[in-house]
Amino acid sequence: TKSTVIITGASSGLGLATAKVLADSGEWHVIMACRDFLKAERAAKSVGMPKENYTVMHCDLSSLNSVKQFVDNFRRSGRPLDVLVCNAAVYLPTAKEPRYTADGFELSVGTNHLGHFLLANLLMEDIQHKENNNSRRVIIVGSITGNTNTVAGNVPPKANLGDLRGLAGGLDGVRSSVMIDGGEFDGAKAYKDSKVCNMLTMQEMHRRFHEKTGVTFASLYPGCIATTGLFREHYSLFRTLFPPFQKYITKGYVSEEESGRRLAQVVSDPSMNKSGVYWSWNNQSGSFENELSQEASDAEKAKKLWEVSEKLVGLA
Ligand code: NDP
Numbered sequence: 052t053k054s055t056v057i058i059t060g061a062s063s064g065l066g067l068a069t070a071k072v073l074a075d076s077g078e079w080h081v082i083m084a085c086r087d088f089l090k091a092e093r094a095a096k097s098v099g100m101p102k103e104n105y106t107v108m109h110c111d112l113s114s115l116n117s118v119k120q121f122v123d124n125f126r127r128s129g130r131p132l133d134v135l136v137c138n139a140a141v142y143l144p145t146a147k148e149p150r151y152t153a154d155g156f157e158l159s160v161g162t163n164h165l166g167h168f169l170l171a172n173l174l175m176e177d178i179q180h181k182e183n184n185n186s187r188r189v190i191i192v193g194s195i196t197g198n199t200n201t202v203a204g205n206v207p208p209k210a211n212l213g214d215l216r217g218l219a220g221g222l223d224g225v226r227s228s229v230m231i232d233g234g235e236f237d238g239a240k241a242y243k244d245s246k247v248c249n250m251l252t253m254q255e256m257h258r259r260f261h262e263k264t265g266v267t268f269a270s271l272y273p274g275c276i277a278t279t280g281l282f283r284e285h286y287s288l289f290r291t292l293f294p295p296f297q298k299y300i301t302k303g304y305v306s307e308e309e310s311g312r313r314l315a316q317v318v319s320d321p322s323m324n325k326s327g328v329y330w331s332w333n334n335q336s337g338s339f340e341n342e343l344s345q346e347a348s349d350a351e352k353a354k355k356l357w358e359v360s361e362k363l364v365g366l367a
Pocket residue numbers: 059060061062063064065066084085086087090110111112113114137138139140141162192193194195246272273274275276277278279280281282
């Protein structure tokens with residue numbers, strides 16, 4: 052029988068490329084957890100995914116209610132869950148003013164971190180299902196840009212969660228700041244901060260649940276997929292120059308297809324079942340266990356982030 056994987060944001064870019072690899076393998080049923088149902092259906096058809104190997108289910112990560120409804124719908128499908136991939140993200144590098152989720156959180160951290168934080172926590176119940184003996188994994192897509200131990204991570208504005216005072220205040224700009232560290236709104240920084248949250252969450256889940264449940268927790272940097280919709284809100288000159296810059300200057304460029312193969316490996320490859328790892332790839336030797344920046348591997352911060360996030364999404 053086929054294993055089941057949920058992929059958020061599978062309607063474009065990395066998520067779609069990964070869904071395609073897994074659906075084509077015939078070994079997976081892919082639940083495409085997407086905010087735009089029609090777009091996701093069309094995307095799946097346009098890349099030729101076999102229709103018996105996927106289901107689109109509505110999930111808008113910028114609404115905690117929608118996340119809960121998605122979990123209910125998934126449970127009603129009766130499929131045992133093997134792997135969850137938290138992939139969806141928004142990036143608002145040119146925004147002058149913050150935008151907000153349905154629950155009033157700054158949009159990038161609210162979607163990329165808090166929506167996935169709630170989803171992953173709720174689905175831990177499903178992924179531990181006893182009849183399910185396959186290797187079970189929770190994968191949260193990270194990024195080099197949140198890692199200040201890299202060149203890319205040192206392009207300003209740098210990620211910095213500070214003491215989380217803005218997040219603890221609710222990220223609503225009324226009672227506190229819209230930024231996690233309590234600073235002024237900066238869309239590019241909010242995205243990088245959200246990616247640090249993703250990487251911290253993966254490690255905190257590993258510490259809290261791996262031994263008890265046997266579930267594997269992993270994050271990854273799939274390479275610079277300079278052509279995806281992630282850059283849709285960037286200046287058009289940037290969108291023109293970024294792919295060749297990544298291809299010929301930094302050489303960090305990967306195609307959407309290649310990035311999809313990488314993430315699909317983290318989902319299904321028996322050799323990538325180690326928990327607590329942040330995977331990266333180099334062109335010569337393939338995948339390797341990469342190191343995270345000091346902030347993205349700070350266990351104290353991960354714990355604090357967990358406790359604050361639990362309160363914000365209503366789990367504590
Ligand atoms: P895309 O913009 O192509 O894909 C993002 C996906 O997230 C889309 O399917 C989008 O849906 C979905 N999404 C956005 N908001 C929501 C929401 N509120 N609810 C549900 N889904 C939502 O970008 P990428 O494929 O590049 O990004 C995928 C992941 O890869 C992200 O986590 C990103 O941080 C990461 N990444 C990307 C890199 C790159 O170079 N591109 C590098 C490193 C990491 P819709 O189709 O409806 O817009």
